[in-house]
Amino acid sequence: MKILILGVNGFIGHHLTNRILAQTDWIVYGMDLADDRLGEAVNNPRFHFLEGDMAINKEWIEYHIKKCDVVLPLVAIATPKLYVEDPIGVYNLDFEMNLAVVKQCVKYHKRVVFPSTSEVYGACTDPEFKEDESFLVVGPIQKERWIYSCCKQLLDRVIYAYGTRGHLEFTLFRPFNWIGPRLDSLDVAKEGSSRVVTQFIAELLMKRPISLVDGGHQKRCFTYVDDGISALMKILENKNDICKSEIINIGNPDNECSVKELADILKNLFMAHPAHRNDKAYSEIIEASAMSYYGKGYQDIYSRKPSIEKARKLLDWKPEIGLKDALRMTLDSFLEENKGAV
Numbered sequence: 001m002k003i004l005i006l007g008v009n010g011f012i013g014h015h016l017t018n019r020i021l022a023q024t025d026w027i028v029y030g031m032d033l034a035d036d037r038l039g040e041a042v043n044n045p046r047f048h049f050l051e052g053d054m055a056i057n058k059e060w061i062e063y064h065i066k067k068c069d070v071v072l073p074l075v076a077i078a079t080p081k082l083y084v085e086d087p088i089g090v091y092n093l094d095f096e097m098n099l100a101v102v103k104q105c106v107k108y109h110k111r112v113v114f115p116s117t118s119e120v121y122g123a124c125t126d127p128e129f130k131e132d133e134s135f136l137v138v139g140p141i142q143k144e145r146w147i148y149s150c151c152k153q154l155l156d157r158v159i160y161a162y163g164t165r166g167h168l169e170f171t172l173f174r175p176f177n178w179i180g181p182r183l184d185s186l187d188v189a190k191e192g193s194s195r196v197v198t199q200f201i202a203e204l205l206m207k208r209p210i211s212l213v214d215g216g217h218q219k220r221c222f223t224y225v226d227d228g229i230s231a232l233m234k235i236l237e238n239k240n241d242i243c244k245s246e247i248i249n250i251g252n253p254d255n256e257c258s259v260k261e262l263a264d265i266l267k268n269l270f271m272a273h274p275a276h277r278n279d280k281a282y283s284e285i286i287e288a289s290a291m292s293y294y295g296k297g298y299q300d301i302y303s304r305k306p307s308i309e310k311a312r313k314l315l316d317w318k319p320e321i322g323l324k325d326a327l328r329m330t331l332d333s334f335l336e337e338n339k340g341a342v
């Protein structure tokens with residue numbers, strides 16, 4: 001099987017590529033702005049990489065959509081800080097660029113495995129979000145945070161409409177707060193715009209305070225990336241077409257914790273880490289208002305828990321890695337990678 005991965009050096013892209021190369025005989029064609037996360041993959045004869053921008057290399061993309069069996073358009077801005085800072089950038093990249101790719105998959109009759117997001121459920125109050133039942137709830141236009149959710153939702157709807165009319169073979173997957181090695185870089189965290197787990201680990205390393213937005217009562221279910229990738233591999237394998245036209249949550253409902261609990265766990269792991277257990281001081285955990293941390297365009301999501309019944313049934317999959325192990329492995333890898341950087 002030949003797979004095209006756009007955004008191959010991203011968090012999901014590089015983990016997926018490494019798994020594909022290690023476990024299958026598939027060939028991967030990938031594009032991204034850089035290759036720094038791909039490691040040994042770049043030397044693998046079954047991996048073909050183009051360093052470049054999606055906006056510029058349109059011919060390369062079209063040629064490879066034609067050439068491949070499955071397309072994974074993983075390029076997106078996926079951090080809340082940037083939804084409120086640069087909503088038009090989010091729209092242009094996450095929506096317009098990806099729509100063009102989806103349309104080419106229609107044109108050339110290629111299967112698309114598209115990353116939807118847990119963010120599409122928005123402020124849904126269901127105790128567990130169900131792919132085919134839950135309402136997708138967003139706030140007013142002035143709350144610009146929701147642009148990402150809306151972009152992804154509309155793409156989900158467009159893909160679904162093409163699919164159900166027989167013009168596109170597709171599977172949509174919805175990651176729920178995947179974490180793991182190389183989630184976000186220290187540089188991104190220095191600007192305060194990384195996802196919460198990296199942000200907190202980076203603050204600990206830089207000895208800056210950890211901010212609990214609005215007290216940190218909001219909850220997330222953190223999914224270790226290896227578990228997520230295992231589900232994604234089964235979606236790609238698509239035995240007996242089991243994932244055809246399906247939308248599938250990929251998350252770990254057992255790994256639910258509040259942002260405040262998350263800060264405590266990470267601080268304790270950091271204080272016990274061999275390289276830091278003798279540090280003279282540690283980050284304080286403080287509270288910050290959403291307004292001061294993100295600005296007026298932000299609105300939070302208080303609870304986000306997936307139902308994974310569908311993934312269990314269709315993929316015969318369940319997540320294996322518990323919260324503490326997932327956080328420990330993410331922290332260890334971040335500290336190793338940034339040894340001496342601060």
Ligand code: UDP
Nearest residue numbers: 080194195196197199211212213218259300
């Ligand atoms: N958050 C926080 N402090 C930070 C960064 C994030 O309290 O320094 C909170 C944020 O308000 C949200 C949660 O952590 O409720 C998860 O944020 P993340 O950026 O990882 O993205 P999300 O899960 O909302 O998509």
